[in-house]
Structure formats: C-alpha cells, structure tokens
Amino acid sequence: xxxxxxxxxxxxxxxxxxxxxxxxxxxxxxxxxxxxxxxxxxxxxxxxxxxxxxxxxxxxxxxxxxxxxxxxxxxxxxxxxxxxxxxxxxxxxxxxxxxxxxxxxxxxxxxxxxxxxxxxxxxxxxxxxxxxxxxxxxxxxxxxxxxxxxxxxxxxxxxxxxxxxxxxxxxxxxxxxxxxxxxxxxxxxxxxxxxxxxxxxxxxxxxxxxxxxxxxxxxxxxxxxxxxxxxxxxxxxxxxxxxxxxxxx
Amino acid sequence: xxxxxxxxxxxxxxxxxxxxxxxxxxxxxxxxxxxxxxxxxxxxxxxxxxxxxxxxxxxxxxxxxxxxxxxxxxxxxxxxxxxxxxxxxxxxxxxxxxxxxxxxxxxxxxxxxxxxxxxxxxxxxxxxxx
Amino acid sequence: xxxxxxxxxxxxxxxxxxxxxxxxxxxxxxxxxxxxxxxxxxxxxxxxxxxxxxxxxxxxxxxxxxxxxxxxxxxxxxxxxxxxxxxxxxxxxxxxxxxxxxxxxxxxxxxxxxxxxxxxxxxxxxxxxxxxxxxxxxxxxxxxxxxxxxxxxxxxxxxxxxxxxxxxxxxxxxxxxxxxxxxxxxxxxxxxxxxxxxxxxxxxxxxxxxxxxxxxxxxxxxxxxxxxxxxxxxxxxxxxxxxxxxxxxxxxxxxxxxxxxxxxxxxxxxxxxxxxxxxxxxxxxxxxxxxxxxxxxxxxxxxxxxxxxxxxxxxxxxxxxxxxxxxxxxxxxxxxxxxxxxxxxxxxxxxxxxxxxxxxxxxxxxxxxxxxxxxxxxxxxxxxxx
Numbered sequence: 116x117x118x119x120x121x122x123x124x125x126x127x128x129x130x131x132x133x134x135x136x137x138x139x140x141x142x143x144x145x146x147x148x149x150x151x152x153x154x155x156x157x158x159x160x161x162x163x164x165x166x167x168x169x170x171x172x173x174x175x176x177x178x179x180x181x182x183x184x185x186x187x188x189x190x191x192x193x194x195x196x197x198x199x200x201x202x203x204x205x206x207x208x209x210x211x212x213x214x215x216x217x218x219x220x221x222x223x224x225x226x227x228x229x230x231x232x233x234x235x236x237x238x239x240x241x242x243x244x245x246x247x248x249x250x251x252x253x254x255x256x257x258x259x260x261x262x263x264x265x266x267x268x269x270x271x272x273x274x275x276x277x278x279x280x281x282x283x284x285x286x287x288x289x290x291x292x293x294x295x296x297x298x299x300x301x302x303x304x305x306x307x308x309x310x311x312x313x314x315x316x317x318x319x320x321x322x323x324x325x326x327x328x329x330x331x332x333x334x335x336x337x338x339x340x341x342x343x344x345x346x347x348x349x350x351x352x353x354x355x356x357x358x359x360x361x362x363x364x
Numbered sequence: 365x366x367x368x369x370x371x372x373x374x375x376x377x378x379x380x381x382x383x384x385x386x387x388x389x390x391x392x393x394x395x396x397x398x399x400x401x402x403x404x405x406x407x408x409x410x411x412x413x414x415x416x417x418x419x420x421x422x423x424x425x426x427x428x429x430x431x432x433x434x435x436x437x438x439x440x441x442x443x444x445x446x447x448x449x450x451x452x453x454x455x456x457x458x459x460x461x462x463x464x465x466x467x468x469x470x471x472x473x474x475x476x477x478x479x480x481x482x483x484x485x486x487x488x489x490x491x492x493x494x
Numbered sequence: 495x496x497x498x499x500x501x502x503x504x505x506x507x508x509x510x511x512x513x514x515x516x517x518x519x520x521x522x523x524x525x526x527x528x529x530x531x532x533x534x535x536x537x538x539x540x541x542x543x544x545x546x547x548x549x550x551x552x553x554x555x556x557x558x559x560x561x562x563x564x565x566x567x568x569x570x571x572x573x574x575x576x577x578x579x580x581x582x583x584x585x586x587x588x589x590x591x592x593x594x595x596x597x598x599x600x601x602x603x604x605x606x607x608x609x610x611x612x613x614x615x616x617x618x619x620x621x622x623x624x625x626x627x628x629x630x631x632x633x634x635x636x637x638x639x640x641x642x643x644x645x646x647x648x649x650x651x652x653x654x655x656x657x658x659x660x661x662x663x664x665x666x667x668x669x670x671x672x673x674x675x676x677x678x679x680x681x682x683x684x685x686x687x688x689x690x691x692x693x694x695x696x697x698x699x700x701x702x703x704x705x706x707x708x709x710x711x712x713x714x715x716x717x718x719x720x721x722x723x724x725x726x727x728x729x730x731x732x733x734x735x736x737x738x739x740x741x742x743x744x745x746x747x748x749x750x751x752x753x754x755x756x757x758x759x760x761x762x763x764x765x766x767x768x769x770x771x772x773x774x775x776x777x778x779x780x781x782x783x784x785x786x787x788x789x790x791x792x793x794x795x796x797x798x799x800x801x802x803x804x805x806x807x808x809x810x811x812x813x814x815x816x817x818x819x820x821x822x823x824x825x826x827x828x829x830x831x832x833x834x835x836x837x838x839x840x841x842x843x844x845x846x847x848x849x850x851x852x853x854x855x856x857x858x859x860x861x862x863x864x865x866x867x868x869x870x871x872x873x874x875x876x877x878x879x880x
Binding site: 216 | 369370371372373374375376378379383384385386387388389391392393395455456459460461462465466468469
Binding site: 238 | 529530531532533536537538541572573574575576577578636638639640641643660662682683684685686723725732750751752753755767768770771773796797798799874875876877878879880
C-alpha cells in the first residue's frame with residue numbers, strides 16, 4: 116500500500132504583481148497518502164521556482180498554509196491528496212478569498228491579525244477556557260487564573276489560518292468585518308470579564324454582521340467552532356445590554 | 365506591499381456561488397435569494413394595489429390576467445420564499461440567542477421540510493380553487 | 495553618523511533574532527528571505543523548548559545554553575510558549591542505567607529536576623505507559639514555531655528592519671578585492687530583480703548556509719541532517735514526554751494544541767530543498783512513540799513532515815554532533831571580508847545565537863554596544879503584520 120502511486124494534475128492559481136491571473140498545470144506522481152502541501156512544495160522544488168506560497172510548520176499548528184483546494188478552504192499540510200482527488204484526477208489550488216493576494220498562493224492576512232489585535236485575542240490561555248476533552252465549546256463562565264507553575268496554560272486552539280474569513284460569505288462584501296476568528300477570540304475571553312469588548316463586538320462590523328452561514332465552523336481545521344462562538348457572543352452581548360438597562364433603572 | 369490592496373473576492377457574487385459550500389452555506393444562499401424575490405414581489409404588490417386607485421374595471425381586468433398559470437406559479441414561488449425566509453428567520457433568531465446552535469443543521473433541514481410541506485398544501489389549495 | 499547597513503539572509507529563527515539584535519545595536523537592517531517567515535527548518539521544528547535535560551549527559555555546553563535560554567524566552571515571548579512542563583520517563587530496565595548519569599548531568603548544568611514515583615507520574619499523566627519505572631519532571635515547554643519567529647521579526651521591524659519576503663538571493667555582490675558588499679536578489683512575488691548593497695552580509699540560512707557561502711567560493715562544514723516528525727489527532731498528555739536515555743529516534747512525544755507530535759529521526763543529505771517523508775520513518779515514530787504513550791496506537795495521523803537541522807559538519811554521524819553553534823567571520827577564516835555565517839544551534843538557543851553573531855559583527859565594526867535582547871519582552875507576533 117505504501118508504494119501506491121497516483122498521477123495527479125495540479126491546476127495552480129498564478130499571479131505576479133499587476134499581471135493578469137493565469138492557471139498553470141503541473142502533472143505529478145504522488146503518493147495518495149501525501150499531503151497537498153507536499154505536492155505544492157514539490158512543484159516549487161522541481162518544476163517552477165517562481166511559485167510563491169506560504170507554509171511553516173507542516174502539522175497544523177501555525178496556520179500559514181491555508182489555501183482553497185478544489186474550491187474549499189483547507190489547511191494544505193493536513194489535507195491528504197487521497198481526500199481531494201483520485202488517481203488520474205485533478206486538484207485545483209487557489210489562494211484564500213477575502214484577503215489581498217501577495218502573489219500566487221500567498222495572501223496578506225493583515226486584516227485577520229488586525230482584528231485579532233483589536234479584540235485582544237489570547238494566543239495562550241488557561242486550560243479551562245477551552246477544555247481539551249469533549250467538544251471544547253463550553254463558554255468560559257469562570258476562568259481560573261494561571262497557576263504559579265504555569266502548567267494550566269496552553270496555546271489557543273485558533274491558529275489564525277484565515278480559513279474562516281475566506282469561507283465567510285459576508286467577509287468579502289465587508290472588509291471592515293471583524294470576522295469569525297476574532298469574534299471567537301472575543302467570546303473565549305467572555306464579555307463579563309472584559310467589559311471593554313462589548314463596544315468592540317456590539318456593532319455592525321462585529322457580531323451582528325454574521326449572517327449565519329456557518330461556513331466558518333465547517334472549514335475550521337482547529338476545533339474553534341467560530342459559528343457557535345459568534346452566536347454565544349450575541350447571547351453575551353444581549354445579556355450585558357439587558358443587565359445594563361435594568362441596572363440603570 | 366504596504367499600500368491597501370484589493371481583496372481577492374468577487375463580492376456579492378460570492379454570496380450566490382454554491383460551489384464548495386456546506387449545508388449552512390446553502391441555507392444562507394437560499395435565504396438571500398428568497399429575500400431578493402420577496403423584495404421584488406413587494407414592489408409588484410404595490411403596483412397591483414395601485415390598480416385599486418384606477419377604479420374597479422382596471423382592477424377586475426388585472427385580476428383576470430392574474431389567473432394565468434404563469435402568474436399562479438409566480439404566486440406559489442412567493443409562498444415558498446415567504447415560508448422559507450420566515451421559518452429560517454426563526455432559526456437564526458433562536459441560534460442568535462445561543463439556543464440550539466449545535467443543531468443548526470437539523471433546524472435548517474426542519475425549515476426546508478416545513479417549507480416543502482407548506483408549499484404543497486398551498487399548491488393543492490390553489491389548484492383546487494381554480 | 496549613518497548607521498552601517500547589514501543584510502540578513504534568511505528569516506528563520508536565527509535570521510529574525512539576528513535582525514532584531516542588529517537593529518537594537520544600531521544597524522540598519524534588511525532581511526532577505528525566499529519564502530515567508532520561518533518557512534524552512536524553523537517552521538518545521540518539533541516545537542520543544544528544551545530544558546537542556548536531553549543534552550545534560552553528552553553535550554553539557556548545549557544543555558547549559560538551553561536551560562538559560564529557556565528561562566529567558568519564557569519571559570520575553572510569553573505569547574508563543576505553552577509553559578506545560580516536561581517529564582523524562584524510563585520504561586525499560588536499560589533506561590534505568592541512565593538514571594544516575596542523568597541526575598548528575600542535570601545538576602552539573604543547573605537544570606531543576608524532581609523524581610516522581612510511577613504512581614505520581616501516572617496521576618499527572620494518565621496516558622503514560624503504565625509499566626514506567628521512574629520519571630523526572632523537567633522545565634520543558636512547547637512553543638509555536640511561526641509565532642516565536644514572528645515575535646522576533648515584529649520587534650526587528652519596529653526597530654527599523656526591512657523585510658524582503660518571497661525574495662531569493664541569487665548571488666553575492668563582490669567588490670574589486672573580492673570582498674562581499676551586498677546581494678543580488680529576485681523578488682518572486684513581483685518577479686523583479688534588484689541589487690542590495692551593505693557593509694556586512696549575514697548568512698543565517700541554516701541548513702542552506704553552504705549554498706550561500708559557495709557563491710563566494712567558501713566551504714563551511716555543515717551537515718544538513720533531516721528528521722521526520724508525525725502529528726497525531728488527539729492530545730494525550732499535558733506535558734512534553736521524553737524517554738530517559740541517550741538521545742535517539744522517536745524519543746520525544748510532545749503535546750501541541752490538540753495534537754501529539756512524535757519525533758524524530760536523523761540522517762544526512764546533500765540538498766535540503768526537498769526531502770520526502772519516508773513511510774518507514776513514520777511507522778518508526780508510531781512504534782517508538784507508543785512505547786511511551788500506548789494510546790497513540792488508537793489515534794489517527796494528522797500530519798507528517800520533515801525538517802533539516804543545520805548541524806555543524808564533521809565526520810561524526812548525526813546524534814554525536816554537538817547541538818551548539820558557531821559564528822564565522824569569513825575575513826578571519828577565508829580572507830573574504832563582509833560575510834558572516836552562523837551554523838549549528840537549535841530553536842531554543844535562537845536568541846543566544848543572535849547575540850554571539852552580532853557580537854562578532856560589532857567587533858568587526860569596532861562597536862562596543864552590549865546585547866539587550868534578554869532583558870526586554872518582544873512585541874506581540876501580530877505586530878509584524880500591523
């Protein structure tokens with residue numbers, strides 16, 4: 116089984132500077148167990164050194180290699196070729212949507228990082244904020260403070276790969292929308308504990324821009340469940356507003 | 365690399381492109397289409413009401429033409445769009461309060477089934493009356 | 495007085511740390527990198543912030559560097575590090591023979607360890623092999639490779655460093671006397687070629703240093719040494735798990751987000767541009783990893799990848815080469831001025847490698863500026879994009 120070889124044609128989105136977009140075709144011998152990113156890297160190494168693509172960790176912890184594979188947002192380092200095509204088939208590789216293209220398959224994700232920065236999304240957070248076991252989407256009602264030894268901290272689930280922003284149908288028509296990843300980052304911190312977040316997310320560019328397509332949750336490679344978190348954040352926003360209203364009386 | 369660049373997006377067209385979309389995305393697309401359809405219908409409806417101001421003859425003549433099969437089919441589409449959009453609105457309102465978010469797929473399927481059942485009911489009624 | 499201009503080739507761990515240090519010590523810095531940040535070996539590390547215990551018996555120089563830098567990095571880049579701690583676990587009788595040497599080595603290197611009974615260890619990490627014989631806690635941690643590099647890059651950028659990403663160095667520029675005075679670059683994103691002049695060029699290309707020095711006709715002793723790592727789909731421990739024995743294949747099992755990563759193997763190659771992931775290595779990782787964490791057998795593979803360590807070359811095979819590093823001023827070693835090369839090292843010691851390299855560069859320019867990178871926390875990695 117390990118010697119199985121497939122012939123697969125990769126159709127790759129190409130763009131340099133202001134030149135028009137074109138698609139290049141590369142036919143490769145691959146093992147179906149290899150990952151799409153391996154094939155993209157091989158195209159660069161052996162076929163076309165001008166290919167531009169982003170990648171770093173090759174095991175889904177950094178979020179650099181998000182691309183659209185056959186029209187669907189995928190983290191290419193963990194997408195086996197077997198899952199997206201067949202022997203003799205094709206794989207279409209394009210950059211993520213809703214970001215500016217730097218060149219070829221690489222996009223400029225400043226928009227996402229900006230939004231994550233605005234909501235102060237945490238890169239490392241207490242274990243209890245998102246439990247490892249189960250589905251990990253329970254809201255953080257009581258977030259414990261980090262222990263002295265620090266053994267109860269862990270890297271956040273969100274790897275800031277941008278797949279959710281690319282898959283979101285409204286992110287393309289509203290460049291100022293904070294986007295699913297940032298709203299999920301806000302939800303994890305809980306508005307009750309961070310009242311400053313309320314005005315950041317309770318606006319047209321925040322939690323109310325979402326139109327419930329749930330594409331973010333469908334493409335998220337990292338268990339963040341942004342769709343669920345946006346809805347929970349709405350609940351938190353409404354609860355806070357009602358509380359404020361009653362408190363003023 | 366620092367100047368603002370155009371997003372790699374087809375804008376509104378991406379709302380309606382079903383390729384690569386999951387169940388929730390399909391729900392979104394149909395919701396948008398039904399919304400646009402209902403908005404167009406609203407204007408048609410206002411034109412129709414305008415006929416009332418032109419006197420009973422104009423209105424009766426209009427109603428007579430409105431009994432054509434094509435128009436009846438259009439009315440059925442309005443019923444389908446109205447049912448779907450309304451029921452999906454309830455689904456979104458529920459999930460927006462954090463209720464049953466994890467069952468949004470099941471809710472969407474229920475919305476579609478209810479829409480289909482309701483449409484069938486009205487279609488039979490329309491056919492039996494005329 | 496105008497600042498001297500330094501070009502750093504490579505935006506991996508050493509490159510970005512050198513760029514940050516140079517910018518802090520009064521250089522105008524340009525970083526030329528053929529991919530995005532950390533797209534070579536650096537991005538593909540295991541992600542273990544070493545406590546040094548792994549090297550405490552055979553390579554105490556590296557071990558001491560590791561524990562010191564481990565403490566510094568926790569302080570200066572808290573948002574790229576998961577301070578989850580680590581365990582060294584003995585599962586076979588022969589591992590126990592290593593126990594005394596291990597205790598002695600860690601004491602000599604100043605690495606704080608604590609021995610646990612098997613019951614205590616299993617209480618902390620229930621997924622450990624229940625037949626374990628003894629265990630030690632060590633101050634290991636997990637880091638996020640991209641964000642560690644980005645934090646240094648963001649801070650370098652704030653200090654004025656300019657980054658030329660997706661830009662290949664196609665040749666070194668030489669002056670009339672054969673000294674290096676800049677680079678010929680090719681920006682692949684815009685498909686534009688340009689020359690960049692500088693007072694000094696720093697070759698921080700890791701496993702690729704040989705390719706750059708060859709452009710100046712210089713040979714450096716470098717042994718590109720790849721190893722495979724495999725990620726599994728479930729997080730089975732909170733701490734990094736190491737086998738208590740001499741460093742070997744597949745003896746580190748590391749939790750990362752919701753994954754376990756097992757590594758690694760070790761062999762040498764000529765060209766590090768593309769190294770395939772060999773399936774027998776992947777199978778070996780499962781075999782070795784499950785000796786420490788039996789539940790790995792029930793988890794699905796999530797990813798498999800290969801990274802090429804830039805070990806200082808020589809005749810010795812992979813594991814016996816020291817994991818320390820060396821900075822060369824080619825004016826001293828080869829009579830060619832304007833080029834400095836850094837080889838060897840490991841992710842945990844990136845800041846120290848930069849400090850020593852920039853010390854060498856400052857000496858060349860007669861500058862007496864102390865290194866301050868260990869004192870100030872870095873900017874958030876997100877600032878690189880803002």
